[in-house]
Amino acid sequence: MTTGVGAVETSGPAPLPSSGTQDPDGRDTPDISPAATPTRRLVRLAAIAVAYYLGARLGLSLSLVGNDVTPLWPPTGVAVAALIVFGRSYWPAVAVAALAVNLPISANPLAAVVTAVGNTLAPVVAVTFLRRVGFRRELDRQSDAIAIVFLGALASMLVSATIGAVTLLASGSITTGQLPAAWAVWWTGDAMGVLTVAPFLLCLPLFWEQRRWPLRLWLEALAILVVASLVVAAAVTTGLHIFFLTLPLLGWAAWRLQLRGAAPAALIATLLATAAAARQRGPFEGKTLLEQMVTLQAFNACVALTSFFLAALVSERMQTAAALTAAASELERRVEQRTAQLSAANTRLVQEIQERSEAQEQLSHEEARAQREHQIAETLQRSLLPDRLPDVPGVALAARYVPATADVQVGGDWYDVVQLPGGLIGLAIGDVAGHGLNAAATMVQVRMALRAYALQDPSPPAVMRGVHQLVAQLPVPEMVTLIYLVFDPATRRIRWTNAGHPPALAFADGQGAFLEGALSPPVGVTVDGSFTEASEVLPPGVTLLLYTDGLVERRGVSLTAGLARLDREACAVPDDDVEALCERLLDTFLDEEHIEDDVAILAMRPVPSVDGELDVRLPAEARNLVQVRSALRRWLKEAAVSEPDVNEVLVACGEACANVVQHAYSDQESVGELVVEARLDGDDLVVRVRDHGHWRPAADRGGGWGLHLMRALMDDVDVEHTPAGTDVRLHRRVHVGVEA
Amino acid sequence: MSDLARVDTRRAGTTQLVRITGELDLSNARELTDAVGHAVPDDVTLVVVDLSGTTYLDSGGIAAFFRLSQRLRDRRQDLRLVVPDASPIRAVVELTRLSQVIPVDQSAPDLSGQMAYAALPPDSAPDRSQPPATTDAPDPGAPDMSDPEGDQRNG
Numbered sequence: 001m002t003t004g005v006g007a008v009e010t011s012g013p014a015p016l017p018s019s020g021t022q023d024p025d026g027r028d029t030p031d032i033s034p035a036a037t038p039t040r041r042l043v044r045l046a047a048i049a050v051a052y053y054l055g056a057r058l059g060l061s062l063s064l065v066g067n068d069v070t071p072l073w074p075p076t077g078v079a080v081a082a083l084i085v086f087g088r089s090y091w092p093a094v095a096v097a098a099l100a101v102n103l104p105i106s107a108n109p110l111a112a113v114v115t116a117v118g119n120t121l122a123p124v125v126a127v128t129f130l131r132r133v134g135f136r137r138e139l140d141r142q143s144d145a146i147a148i149v150f151l152g153a154l155a156s157m158l159v160s161a162t163i164g165a166v167t168l169l170a171s172g173s174i175t176t177g178q179l180p181a182a183w184a185v186w187w188t189g190d191a192m193g194v195l196t197v198a199p200f201l202l203c204l205p206l207f208w209e210q211r212r213w214p215l216r217l218w219l220e221a222l223a224i225l226v227v228a229s230l231v232v233a234a235a236v237t238t239g240l241h242i243f244f245l246t247l248p249l250l251g252w253a254a255w256r257l258q259l260r261g262a263a264p265a266a267l268i269a270t271l272l273a274t275a276a277a278a279r280q281r282g283p284f285e286g287k288t289l290l291e292q293m294v295t296l297q298a299f300n301a302c303v304a305l306t307s308f309f310l311a312a313l314v315s316e317r318m319q320t321a322a323a324l325t326a327a328a329s330e331l332e333r334r335v336e337q338r339t340a341q342l343s344a345a346n347t348r349l350v351q352e353i354q355e356r357s358e359a360q361e362q363l364s365h366e367e368a369r370a371q372r373e374h375q376i377a378e379t380l381q382r383s384l385l386p387d388r389l390p391d392v393p394g395v396a397l398a399a400r401y402v403p404a405t406a407d408v409q410v411g412g413d414w415y416d417v418v419q420l421p422g423g424l425i426g427l428a429i430g431d432v433a434g435h436g437l438n439a440a441a442t443m444v445q446v447r448m449a450l451r452a453y454a455l456q457d458p459s460p461p462a463v464m465r466g467v468h469q470l471v472a473q474l475p476v477p478e479m480v481t482l483i484y485l486v487f488d489p490a491t492r493r494i495r496w497t498n499a500g501h502p503p504a505l506a507f508a509d510g511q512g513a514f515l516e517g518a519l520s521p522p523v524g525v526t527v528d529g530s531f532t533e534a535s536e537v538l539p540p541g542v543t544l545l546l547y548t549d550g551l552v553e554r555r556g557v558s559l560t561a562g563l564a565r566l567d568r569e570a571c572a573v574p575d576d577d578v579e580a581l582c583e584r585l586l587d588t589f590l591d592e593e594h595i596e597d598d599v600a601i602l603a604m605r606p607v608p609s610v611d612g613e614l615d616v617r618l619p620a621e622a623r624n625l626v627q628v629r630s631a632l633r634r635w636l637k638e639a640a641v642s643e644p645d646v647n648e649v650l651v652a653c654g655e656a657c658a659n660v661v662q663h664a665y666s667d668q669e670s671v672g673e674l675v676v677e678a679r680l681d682g683d684d685l686v687v688r689v690r691d692h693g694h695w696r697p698a699a700d701r702g703g704g705w706g707l708h709l710m711r712a713l714m715d716d717v718d719v720e721h722t723p724a725g726t727d728v729r730l731h732r733r734v735h736v737g738v739e740a
Numbered sequence: 741m742s743d744l745a746r747v748d749t750r751r752a753g754t755t756q757l758v759r760i761t762g763e764l765d766l767s768n769a770r771e772l773t774d775a776v777g778h779a780v781p782d783d784v785t786l787v788v789v790d791l792s793g794t795t796y797l798d799s800g801g802i803a804a805f806f807r808l809s810q811r812l813r814d815r816r817q818d819l820r821l822v823v824p825d826a827s828p829i830r831a832v833v834e835l836t837r838l839s840q841v842i843p844v845d846q847s848a849p850d851l852s853g854q855m856a857y858a859a860l861p862p863d864s865a866p867d868r869s870q871p872p873a874t875t876d877a878p879d880p881g882a883p884d885m886s887d888p889e890g891d892q893r894n895g
Contacts (some may be wrong), residue, residue, distance in 0.1 A: 622767035647828035705799035
């Protein structure tokens with residue numbers, strides 16, 4: 001039905017697009033009641049016609065000169081407002097009312113009809129223009145104010161003014177010379193009618209369409225109207241030029257109440273001013289027609305424009321402010337929403353992380369335990385291996401232990417060096433089968449037992465028997481491979497026994513040989529535990545190398561090939577230094593990334609005395625006295641000094657050394673050095689015992705027997721004290737070349 | 741350094757036999773003789789320290805034996821030393837005139853004879869001349885003691 005009605009109405013007097021009066025939600029349908037029933041439509045038509053007519057009567061009553069010059073033509077405003085509010089389809093009411101107005105005042109009915117057509121056409125054109133530019137009847141934007149002033153009033157009313165003025169000329173009411181003035185009056189009257197009346201009428205629906213005024217605003221509006229009326233009345237009645245006072249009032253109304261305050265105030269001001277002009281009262285008294293017209297229209301224009309523009313400006317600002325507030329709160333809401341989302345996501349993330357870390361912790365628990373055991377075994381192993389090999393004069397020693405890199409492979413390999421009575425040195429290297437804590441613990445027991453047995457009786461088979469008995473009675477007997485070897489530095493003789501261990505390697509000058517003899521099954525395997533002994537004298541300059549199988553055993557390589565390689569590599573080491581030898585062998589044989597099995601190596605090399613002279617330097621500690629004796633005894637025997645002489649020289653030298661140990665550094669915090677040098681020229685023996693401390697008379701040592709013994713046992717004893725230390729020279733002729 | 745020397749003790753009747761094998765020097769002499777003094781029971785009347793297996797002895801060791809002797813004398817116990825003529829420490833013992841304070845024998849005492857003697861009450865000595873190993877010699881390990889050690893040192 002909508003389209004049907006629209007189609008009918010396109011056949012109207014102007015080529016207008018359908019107004020869509022019954023379009024319920026079209027944006028350019030300004031109808032208050034889209035679903036207007038025919039009855040309501042008739043009522044509205046009648047109301048519009050009546051209003052138009054009354055407006056015309058009012059306008060005529062305000063004419064300046066008879067019925068000719070009407071400065072304000074309210075019906076035009078009524079027509080424009082009605083067509084804006086109800087739609088252009090209500091034009092017949094305008095046409096009828098216009099005809100009714102014009103018939104009595106026109107020269108003939110035809111002129112009245114033509115004039116009425118012009119009066120109807122002008123509002124229709126005005127509304128058409130306004131719709132084109134998207135005019136809002138709330139008049140709350142500056143563009144709306146501009147549109148109604150320029151399109152709705154000034155431009156559209158050219159139609160009615162032109163038609164009306166030409167009709168006046170054609171009907172003979174005016175002469176050609178009067179035409180411009182008549183046209184101008186007509187045009188300004190119609191335009192003013194639109195500018196003053198239309199906004200007022202348009203503001204009326206807003207009272208129920210927009211936010212209702214509280215009582216306070218009603219009182220304010222009333223006050224504005226009253227004051228405005230008083231001001232204009234005063235201006236009119238007293239003749240004072242105070243029309244301009246209305247402008248601040250209009251500003252007030254527009255600022256506080258927008259269109260709903262400004263439009264009524266402007267209408268009242270305009271009506272009063274026009275009425276005063278029509279009666280030539282106040283400022284209009286005694287003025288020419290033109291002066292009256294100019295003054296009045298200028299005032300009316302000011303009032304209208306001020307009120308519209310200001311109201312529109314304020315509305316727009318308020319809308320902007322409201323929009324900004326809404327946007328701000330919307331933004332705030334979205335920020336809050338987003339924050340909540342992020343916070344929730346964060347919580348979820350934290351939870352996930354925690355779950356993952358827990359899972360990971362669980363996962364790595366087993367791994368950590370294995371690692372811990374590995375660490376404990378390695379720590380145990382390291383702490384129980386000798387942290388420092390003993391200083392043995394005349395013998396160079398070096399050892400290395402490298403734990404397996406795999407988790408549980410550590411433990412079981414060990415070595416030891418024991419100093420035995422009589423200057424003997426016990427060397428041991430072994431491997432407890434198995435890995436981990438148990439192997440390490442067994443290793444500890446075996447090592448300690450071996451030490452004890454060796455001190456009791458250095459004989460290799462005796463020591464091995466002891467170890468065998470210990471291992472056999474362990475709750476869980478372990479298989480232990482072991483080489484135990486006793487070295488006598490004085491004779492360079494080695495005695496050893498080998499319980500299932502890879503043979504020791506002796507090499508010198510690029511020639512190597514494995515010590516194959518005295519091999520028996522591993523300790524703890526056989527029942528009887530009988531062990532044999534082998535012995536050999538090491539040639540001068542030989543190096544002895546003991547090792548565990550981790551050094552030479554490789555997957556896919558036979559043990560024979562591994563041993564051959566060890567022989568080759570050891571002989572290829574150019575240096576005599578045993579430390580360098582150990583480093584070189586580890587570098588050559590071990591892969592740094594992955595060491596499958598523990599590796600222990602122990603190297604020993606007898607060091608020939610330098611140029612036939614003895615030079616021993618040791619910390620001046622009581623426990624080192626035996627080292628000095630061993631070294632000196634060995635040196636004297638190498639020099640073929642007779643046994644009785646050796647024993648007596650040992651005592652004399654021992655007394656001098658004991659003095660150094662007891663007295664030289666007794667006032668110092670750290671222990672200084674004890675230096676023993678010996679030289680033999682033919683049968684002339686000189687032994688020097690030196691220190692870097694202070695001499696103290698040997699008062700309380702065995703009744704001073706120290707010095708007494710030295711003097712008794714040696715031919716000559718010379719003691720020299722200097723600030724740098726004490727130098728004791730022992731001199732004696734000895735028997736050389738006599739077999740001990 | 742207690743590794744230097746080893747101590748074996750054995751009791752036969754009222755005699756305590758102490759055998760010191762190894763070397764005695766500043767590092768171990770004093771603690772070793774102190775230990776011997778502590779270990780001797782009160783009812784022992786004679787302590788024989790056998791130094792046959794001792795390869796080194798210095799003035800610190802001599803002083804330690806003087807000390808031990810004094811201590812035992814306070815407890816009414818006698819001390820005797822055994823130092824063979826061929827011992828490496830013979831010279832030191834003689835030079836310090838140790839024998840003037842502590843009797844020094846050439847060889848270890850005849851343990852069984854001493855035991856028999858010690859076991860006999862003074863009055864009834866002639867009657868019981870035959871029960872040597874029955875009452876007071878629980879361990880027949882005596883042959884060990886006369887076996888000199890240190891064979892590995894002969895170059």
